[in-house]
Amino acid sequence: MILTLTPNPAVDQTDWLDRVELGAVNRTRETHFDPAGKGINASRMAHRLGWPTIAFGFLAGETGAIIERALRAEGVQYHFVQVPGLTRVNMTIIDDAGVVTSFHGPGARVSAADVATLDSMVRFWLRGVRVLVLAGSLPPGMSPDTYAGFIARSHEQGVKVILDADGEPLRLGVAAHPDVIKPNVQEAEQLLGRRLPDLATVIGAARELSLRGIAAVVISMGAEGAVCASGERAWRVRSPRVQARSTVGSGDSMVAGIAVALARGEDLVDGLRRGAAAGAATAATAGTALGAAEDVEALLPQVSVEAIG
Numbered sequence: 559m560i561l562t563l564t565p566n567p568a569v570d571q572t573d574w575l576d577r578v579e580l581g582a583v584n585r586t587r588e589t590h591f592d593p594a595g596k597g598i599n600a601s602r603m604a605h606r607l608g609w610p611t612i613a614f615g616f617l618a619g620e621t622g623a624i625i626e627r628a629l630r631a632e633g634v635q636y637h638f639v640q641v642p643g644l645t646r647v648n649m650t651i652i653d654d655a656g657v658v659t660s661f662h663g664p665g666a667r668v669s670a671a672d673v674a675t676l677d678s679m680v681r682f683w684l685r686g687v688r689v690l691v692l693a694g695s696l697p698p699g700m701s702p703d704t705y706a707g708f709i710a711r712s713h714e715q716g717v718k719v720i721l722d723a724d725g726e727p728l729r730l731g732v733a734a735h736p737d738v739i740k741p742n743v744q745e746a747e748q749l750l751g752r753r754l755p756d757l758a759t760v761i762g763a764a765r766e767l768s769l770r771g772i773a774a775v776v777i778s779m780g781a782e783g784a785v786c787a788s789g790e791r792a793w794r795v796r797s798p799r800v801q802a803r804s805t806v807g808s809g810d811s812m813v814a815g816i817a818v819a820l821a822r823g824e825d826l827v828d829g830l831r832r833g834a835a836a837g838a839a840t841a842a843t844a845g846t847a848l849g850a851a852e853d854v855e856a857l858l859p860q861v862s863v864e865a866i867g
C-alpha cells in the first residue's frame with residue numbers, strides 16, 4: 559500500500575489562450591479542471607499503475623467536494639479531514655508560445671485540532687503501509703516541520719518515505735533523512751542556495767544531498783529527464799521524446815513510478831524507469847490530466863537509465 563499525504567490539495571484550472579495581456583480581459587480558448595495537489599496526483603498515477611494507494615489530506619467546501627467526486631469516479635481511495643473554507647484553485651495559463659504561468663493559492667487555513675485529527679489518522683494507517691509520499695506545500699496553520707515529524711514516525715514503523723516539497727518544509731524534511739527526495743532543478747537550487755547551470759552541477763548536487771543521508775536523490779529536469787544519486791552511485795535518466803502538452807503533474811507521476819517500485823521491493827533503477835515513463839506520459843497529456851497506464855507502458859522501453867561514474 560502507498561499512502562500519500564497532500565496537506566494542501568487544489569483544483570487545478572488550466573487555460574489555453576493565444577497570448578496573455580496584462581491589465582486586459584483575456585478570453586481563453588479552452589479550460590480544463592483537474593483534481594490535484596502533488597500527493598493526490600501521485601495517488602492517481604499509482605492507482606493507474608495498478609498499485610493500491612490511499613490519498614490523505616485536508617479538503618474544504620465545494621472545491622474540496624469536486625476533488626472527492628473526481629477521486630471516487632477514478633476509484634482512488636481517500637481519507638480527508640474536512641476543514642472550513644474552500645480548497646484552493648490553482649490556475650495555470652498556457653499561451654501559444656508555450657509560456658506557462660501559474661498562480662497557486664495559499665489554501666484553506668487549518669486549526670491545531672484539524673492537524674491533530676489528520677496526524678492520528680495517518681499514524682493509524684501507517685501500520686499497513688510500505689511507502690509514504692509527503693507532497694506539496696503546507697496550508698496556513700501547519701508548521702513547516704510537519705513533514706520532518708512524519709518522516710521520523712514512518713521510520714520508526716519501517717515505512718519508506720518519499721518527500722516532494724519545496725522551500726522550508728523541504729529543508730526541514732531533508733534534515734530528517736527521507737528515503738527519496740525528488741526536487742526539480744529550481745527546487746534543488748533553492749535548497750542548496752546556489753545555481754545549478756549544467757548537468758555536471760546537477761549531478762554534483764544530487765550526490766551532495768544523498769551524502770547528507772538520503773538514500774536516493776532524484777533531480778528532475780523536465781524533457782531532459784533526471785539524474786539520481788544514491789550514496790556513491792549515480793544515474794542519468796533520459797526521458798522519451800513526446801509532444802508535450804502540459805508538464806504540470808509530470809513530477810508527481812515520476813514520484814508515483816518510484817513509489818510503486820519501492821512498494822514492490824524493486825530496484826531503484828526500475829523506479830526511475832517507470833517514473834520517467836509516467837512523467838513523459840503526463841507531459842503528453844493536456845492540463846493536469848495524468849498519462850494513461852497504456853501510455854506509460856508504451857513509453858517504458860524508450861526510457862534509458864545509465865550509470866555514471
Ligand SMILES: Nc1ncnc2c1ncn2[C@@H]1O[C@H](COP(=O)(O)OP(=O)(O)OP(=O)(O)O)[C@@H](O)[C@H]1O
Nearest residue numbers: 742778779780781783797806807808809810837838
Ligand atoms: N516534456 C517532457 N518530455 C518527456 N518527459 C518529460 C517531459 N516533462 C517531464 N518529463 C518527465 O517527467 C519527469 C518530471 O518532470 P519535471 O522535471 O517537469 O517535474 P516537476 O517540475 O516536479 O513537475 P510538476 O511539479 O509540474 O509535477 C522528468 O524527469 C521527465 O522524466
Ligand SMILES: O=P(O)(O)OC[C@@]1(O)O[C@H](CO)[C@@H](O)[C@@H]1O
Nearest residue numbers: 568594595596648662694695807
Ligand atoms: O502549491 P504546491 O502544493 O507546491 O503544488 C501544487 C501543484 O502545483 O502541484 C501539482 C503539480 O506538481 C499541481 O497539480 C498542483 O496545483
